[in-house]
Amino acid sequence: MEGHVQTLARAQAELGARVEVLCINHAAGGEGFSHEFEGRSATREEWDGPIRVVRVGRWASVLRMDVMPELPRELLRALTRGVDVLHLHTPNPTLVLALDSMPWLPPVVVTHHSDVIRQRVAGTLFRPFEALLYARARLLLATSSAYVAGSPLLRGFRNKVRALPLGIDLAPFLSPSPAVLEAEARLRAEGDGPLWLMVGRLVYYKGLFTALEALVRAPGRLLVVGVGPLEKEGRERARALGVEGRVTWAGYLSPEALTGAYRAATALWFPSNARSEAYGLSQVEAMASGLPVINTAIAHSGVPWVSLHEQTGLTVPVGDAGALARAARRLAEEPGLAERLGQAARARAQAEFRHDVMAERSLALYAEALRAPRQVSPRGTSQADAASPRL
Structure with a gap:
């Protein structure tokens, strides 16, 4: 906010x-x-x-x-x-x-x-x-x-x-700075295979545990950007699931490093599970970077409206780690899919966001x-319109 x-x-x-x-x-x-x-x-x-x-x-x-x-x-x-x-x-x-x-x-x-x-x-x-x-x-x-x-x-x-x-201001994503390109290159050089990105505070509605469970059945590694009360439990869950070595807990990143991560990743994972997640601006940041999004079909939330299923990303049922893993494998294995969705994502960000x-x-x-009908102050005067409103 x-x-x-x-x-x-x-x-x-x-x-x-x-x-x-x-x-x-x-x-x-x-x-x-x-x-x-x-x-x-x-x-x-x-x-x-x-x-x-x-x-x-x-x-x-x-x-x-x-x-x-x-x-x-x-x-x-x-x-x-x-x-x-x-x-x-x-x-x-x-x-x-x-x-x-x-x-x-x-x-x-x-x-x-x-x-x-x-x-x-x-x-x-x-x-x-x-x-x-x-x-x-x-x-x-x-x-x-x-x-x-x-x-x-x-x-x-x-x-x-x-x-x-x-x-959001799309300029840093559409015209990346040298620092962004350096961060992107560094991430790409760190390992082979898909890089999945998750961004946000580590709180109950972000779906962190769903992402960790999906990683068991998906190739590649997961970069978690953000901190929060569930980080310790998340690390323990990753260890119990056997994916500890494929998860990087990045904490806070600078704007340049985060934008570089969007550019280096294969997709943004956005597995939120409650209407507390009403929108998800990190989806817009990813889309502006040309990155497809895997989000969830939260009922009566703007999340699946921001990134559209089969248009700018893929939408899966809430809390379904298997479906998240299958969507990730599609993006990693289906020729041209990630590129097509990423291009459409950038176009939607430019048009709407x-x-x-x-x-x-x-x-x-x-x-x-x-x-609209005006309120009247205790002195009986009404609020006047202004050519340049003061807010």
Whole structure:
């Protein structure tokens, strides 16, 4: 979500919008960033080019909800600078509660990235607060139309829902730098046979164990990029399955090294197993690199919509390690298949998932939100439209 907000804000600013970002300071002990609470962080203001970024300090985390006493003040400061559209990205319980408490808001647009899937009790308890804000919002944006039918929350406001697919800056993938080409060459020289790539946090819904089980029946080696709470168990599972020597745990990679990995791989394995995976931007990165994707048919998720079965990759049933292995063997053994799917993947990324296309669509949706029935402030004045919206 954080990377998407940065990409969207920069692209909107390039189109002439005045953009300000208010977010949580996830600084971990002053160095790096972590979603896990590792001590207090301070409120910090900085500039990303023309974009003001206010990172609000957090003092604690309770049930995975950040405690930020300075948030109301910083939110009011941002609103008093003049805002035409307030765009919130959810799930984000702290910000939802803060906005619910405001007696008046400018026109609100919400991007609903995902339902709360695993934390069912917390999700049930929090849903009334989400529904309250969603009722106040002018528009609700889903990352794909496929996600709407499976979301009870979005279905309750269907007339407000629009689709805004996530996009990325494709330039680093379409025009690789020398550092990217060097990383690609290094990976290609490390071993013969197919290289399968898996990218993302090592959490329950990413399907890591399915990938390891599939590797037992597939040729080649698996490069796992990312860290997370399941890494230790994943290493133990690889050892038990007898594939430990064919798995590389890369941790975090630099953008150049990751792009090189996309270019060196035979396919991206994307075996996610729950609607917590609503989209999968790493699929778009792979596709822009000309890499086919093996994803899963998660019901009411955008995952199989991003990369299309037999067009830009192959889609297999959720949790089916045998099917994943069979799809991998097809790409490795069937002449011309990986190349054909990879070329189509790059074409789809260029047509649908460019960051500038996403930004243009978002500003058109803001204009629609501004034309919707206006809220009236306590003083009886309505929010005025602006030629260059302030966001």
